[in-house]
Amino acid sequence: MSIASKGNTVKVHYTGTLTDETVFDSSREREPIQFTVGAGQMIKGFDSAVEGMKVGESKKVKIASEEAYGPKNPEALFNVPKNQLPEGMEPQVGMQLEATQEDGRSQLLVVAEVHETEVTLDANHPLAGKDLVFDIELMEVV
Secondary structure, three states: OOEOOOOOEEEEEEEEEEOOOOEEEEOOOOOOEEEEOOOOOOOHHHHHHHOOOEOOOEEEEEEOHHHOOOOOOHHHEEEEEHHHOOOOOOOOOOOEEEEEOOOOOEEEEEEEEEOOOEEEEEOOOOOOOOOEEEEEEEEEEO
16 A cells, blocks of 8 residues: 655645635545645645555644744735725725736735725735644545
8 A cells, every 4th residue: 555755746635624614725626636745845734744644545634824824924914005906996805916026926915904095915825824624635646
């Protein structure tokens, strides 16, 4: 029986939930996710949970925010004048915007607060500061 070890490429199915059981992502309706164990392609806690699993094995793991997307960084909050938003946009708390960084990569921003002349945007990962729960099933060691 194949066991997932550091350096192995694996395929897993997963369902990720918040601690209140709200599902934020799942591979169950698509192909399993493929990654190399220990290569830093996944959040640290997920990567660690898969290492040592046997093909066909399932497990449920709770991953603290420090082993997931880290704590919320207050320095990732910043204000932008409303006139710098796309014309006609009516910003609302929770609205997601996509910005292009200087290196060409895109970044997700969330409207955290709306003020009269400006908005506060949050550049933290949407799951930063949250403990996560994953149901993981190792499908294959490639």
